[in-house]
Amino acid sequence: MKKWLKLSFSLFLITMLTFSLAACTNNTKTQAPKKLEKVRIAEVTRSLFYAPEYVAISKGFYKDEGLDITLTTVPGGDKTMTALLTGAADVALVGSETSIYVYAQGSDDPAINFAQLTQTDGTFLFSRKKIDHFTWDQLKGITFLGQRKGGMPQMVGEYVLKKHGIDPHKDVKLIQNIDYANIANAYASGTGDFVQLFEPTASIFEKEGKGYIVASFGKESGHVPYTSFMAKQSYINKNKGTIEKFTRAIYKAQQWVQTHSAEEIADAVKSYFPDTDPEIMKTVIDRYKNQGSYATDPILDQVEWNNLQNIMKEAGDLPKQVDYKTLVNTAIAEKVMKK
Numbered sequence: 001m002k003k004w005l006k007l008s009f010s011l012f013l014i015t016m017l018t019f020s021l022a023a024c025t026n027n028t029k030t031q032a033p034k035k036l037e038k039v040r041i042a043e044v045t046r047s048l049f050y051a052p053e054y055v056a057i058s059k060g061f062y063k064d065e066g067l068d069i070t071l072t073t074v075p076g077g078d079k080t081m082t083a084l085l086t087g088a089a090d091v092a093l094v095g096s097e098t099s100i101y102v103y104a105q106g107s108d109d110p111a112i113n114f115a116q117l118t119q120t121d122g123t124f125l126f127s128r129k130k131i132d133h134f135t136w137d138q139l140k141g142i143t144f145l146g147q148r149k150g151g152m153p154q155m156v157g158e159y160v161l162k163k164h165g166i167d168p169h170k171d172v173k174l175i176q177n178i179d180y181a182n183i184a185n186a187y188a189s190g191t192g193d194f195v196q197l198f199e200p201t202a203s204i205f206e207k208e209g210k211g212y213i214v215a216s217f218g219k220e221s222g223h224v225p226y227t228s229f230m231a232k233q234s235y236i237n238k239n240k241g242t243i244e245k246f247t248r249a250i251y252k253a254q255q256w257v258q259t260h261s262a263e264e265i266a267d268a269v270k271s272y273f274p275d276t277d278p279e280i281m282k283t284v285i286d287r288y289k290n291q292g293s294y295a296t297d298p299i300l301d302q303v304e305w306n307n308l309q310n311i312m313k314e315a316g317d318l319p320k321q322v323d324y325k326t327l328v329n330t331a332i333a334e335k336v337m338k339k
Contacts, residue, residue, distance in 0.1 A: 034066055036063065036066055036067060036068035037066055037067055037068065037242060037245075038067075038068045038070065039062075039067050039068070039069055039070070039090050039091060039242065039246060040069075040070045040072070040088075040089045040090045040091070041053075041069060041070065041071045041072070041089060041090070041091045041092070041093060041229075042072050042073075042074045042080050042083040042084060042088070042089035042091070042092045042093070042094075043071060043072070043073050043074070043080070043092075043093040043094075044073075044074065044075070044076065044077055044080045044092075044093060044094040044095065044227070045073060045075055045180075045198070046073045046272065046273075047122070047198055047199070047200075048199055048200055048269070048273065048276075048281060048284045048285055048288065049118060049122040049198065049199065049227070049288060049293065050093065050117060050118070050227065051257060051265055051269050051285055051288070051294065052117060052250065052253040052254050052256075052257045052294055052295075053071075053093060053117060053250070053253070054268070054269040054272045055253040055256055055257055055265065055268050055269060056069075056249045056250055056252065056253035057069055057071065058268050058269060058271065058272075059252075059253065059256060059268060061248075061249040061250075061252040061253050061256075062246070062249045064249070064252075065245035065246070065248055065249045066245060067242070067245055067246060067249065072089070074089075075180060075181050076148075076179075076180060076181075077094050077095055077097075077098045077151055077152075078098075080092050080093075080094040080098070081094060081098045081101075081102060081111065084111060084230070084231070084232065085102065085107075085109075085111070085232065090231060090235060090239075091229050091230070091231050091246065092111065092229070092230050092231070093117060093227055093228070093229055094227060094228075094230065095151065095152040095226060095227055095228075096113050096116075096152075096225040096226070096227070096228050096230075096300070096305075096308055096327075097150075097151075097152055097155070097308065097312055097317075098111070099111040099112070099113055099230055099327045100309070100312070100318070100319065100320075100322050100327065101150075101319060103322055103326070103327055104319035104320045104322070105319075109232050109233055109234050110232070110233055110326075110327060111230045111231070111232060111233075111327070112230055112231060112232070112233050112236055112327060112328070112329050113225065113228045113229075113230045113300050113327055113328045113329070114228075114229060114230065114231060114236065114243060114247060114298075114328075114329045114330075114332050114333065115228060115229040115246070115247045115250050115251075115298035115300075115332070115333055116225050116227075116228040116229075116295045116297075116298055116299065116300040116304075117227050117228060117229060117250070117254075117294075117295055117298075118226045118227045118293050118294060118295060119223050119224065119225065119226065119292065119293065119294075119295040119304065120218035120219070120221065120222070120223060120224065120226060120291060120292060120293045121152070121153065121156040121216075121217040121218040121220075121221045121224065121226055122153075122198055122199065122218060122226060122227075122288070122293055123147070123153050123156070123157070123196045123197060123198055123217045123218070124196070124197055124198075124199070124202045124213045124215065124216050124217065124218075125194060125195075125196060125213070125214050125215040125216075125217065126187070126194065126195045126196070126197045126202050126205065126206075126211050126212065126213055126214070127193070127194050127211055127212050127214045128193060128194075128210075128211045129211070129212070130212050131212065131214050134214040134215055136160075136161070136164035136165075136166060136215070137164065137165070137166070139161070139166055139171070139172055139194060140166060140171045140172065141171070141172070142172055142173070142193040142194055143172070143173040143175065143191075143192045143193045143194075144168070144172045144173065144174050144175065144192060144193070144194050144195070144196075145175045145178070145183060145186060145187050145191055145192030145194070145195040145196070146158075146168075146174055146175060146176040146195075146196050147176060147180065147183065147196055148176060148178075148179070148180050149176050149177075149317070150317050151180070152224075152226055152311075153196060153198075153217075154176055154196075154315070155311050155312055155314075155315040155317055156217050156221045156224070156226075156311060157196050157217060158314065158315045159221060159311045159314050159315065160217050160220040160221055162314060163220065175191065175192060178191075183195065183196075183197070184197060184201045184205070187205075187210075188205070188210060196217065199284040199287065199288070200273070200276055200280050200281065200284045203280050203283050203284050203287075204276075204277075204280055207277075207280065216287075216291055218288075218291050218293055219291050221311070222307060223292075223303070223304050223307065224304055224307045224308050224311065225300045225304045225305060225308055226293075228300055229246070229247075229250065229298075231243065236329065240332075243332055244332055244335065244336060247298050247332050247333055247336045248336045248339075250298055251297060251298050251333070251336050251337060254294065254295060254296055254297060254298065255296070257289075257294055258294070258296050262282045262283075262285040262286035262289060263282050265285050265289075266278060266281040266282045266285055269281075297333065297337060298333040298336070298337075299330050299333045299334065299337070300328050300330065301330075302324045305324045305328060306324070309321060309322070
C-alpha cells in the first residue's frame with residue numbers, strides 16, 4: 001500500500017511539473033513581443049508647435065499601437081511632399097495647402113489629410129523695438145521680413161495684414177525671397193524692421209534682447225488646418241489598419257497635451273530639443289496652448305478647410321478650388337474617437 005502511495009505521489013509530482021513547464025512555455029509564447037510595424041514620418045520642421053507628435057513617441061502611444069516610428073525632419077513643404085510622393089516617407093506632417101498644390105498638378109495618387117495636428121498659424125510678429133501699445137497700422141512704411149511665397153506662414157501673414165487694411169505689396173516693403181531656414185539669421189543680421197517668426201526662435205530672440213513679440217498671427221487668422229498628417233491615397237488603401245493605429249496614437253497624444261501642464265509637456269518632449277532652454281520651452285508651449293494652436297482631436301473640419309482656401313485665394317496662391325471630401329478623410333479619425 002505504501003509503495004503504491006509513493007508511486008502515486010511521484011506520478012502526481014511528474015504530472016504537475018510537466019503541466020507547469022507547458023504553462024510556462026505557453027505563457028512565454030503569448031508574452032513574446034510582437035514585431036512592430038515601421039512607419040516613416042517626414043516632418044516639415046522641428047518645432048514645439050508640433051509637441052503632440054513628439055508626445056506620441058516619447059509617451060509610447062505609437063508603440064502601444066504596435067508601430068515603430070522613424071521621424072525625419074525635411075525642411076520646406078515642397079521637400080517634405082517630395083519625400084512623401086516618392087515613397088521616401090509613409091506619412092508627412094506638413095501644411096494642408098501642399099496637398100492642394102499636388103492635386104492641382106494632376107496627381108492620380110493624391111496626398112490625403114487624415115489627421116490634423118495644429119489648428120492655428122504658429123508664427124508671431126517680432127519687432128526690433130519695444131511697442132507698448134501695438135496696432136497693425138504701425139507696420140505701414142516699414143520693411144517686413146516675411147516667409148516663403150506660397151507657404152502657409154506667408155499666406156496667413158498677408159491675410160492678417162489685409163484684414164487690418166494693410167496692402168502687403170504696397171504699404172510695406174515686403175521681403176520674401178529668403179529661404180525658411182535662413183529667415184531668423186537674416187533678421188538677426190539686420191534685415192527688416194519686423195519679421196514673422198516661429199517659436200522657439202521668437203522667444204529665444206526676445207530673451208537675447210534682439211527684439212520683442214508684439215502680436216500673434218495665430219490669434220488673428222482663426223482656425224485653419226495649418227499642419228496635418230497626410231499619406232498617399234494608395235498607402236491609405238493598402239494600410240487602413242496602420243493609419244487607424246497611427247491616428248489613435250495621435251489622438252491619445254492630443255488628449256494628453258490638453259490635460260497636462262506646459263511644464264509636463266516640455267519634460268515629455270525635451271529630448272527633441274536638447275539645445276533649447278527648458279524655461280523657453282515652457283513659455284512657448286504655454287503660449288501655443290493658450291491660443292489654441294494644438295488641435296484637441298484629429299478631425300479637420302470643413303469650416304477650417306474653407307478658411308484655408310480663402311486665405312490661399314486672398315494671397316493669389318490657390319491654383320484651384322478643391323472639394324473638402326476630395327483631399328480630407330475624417331472617417332478614420334471619427335472611428336478612433338468613437339472607440
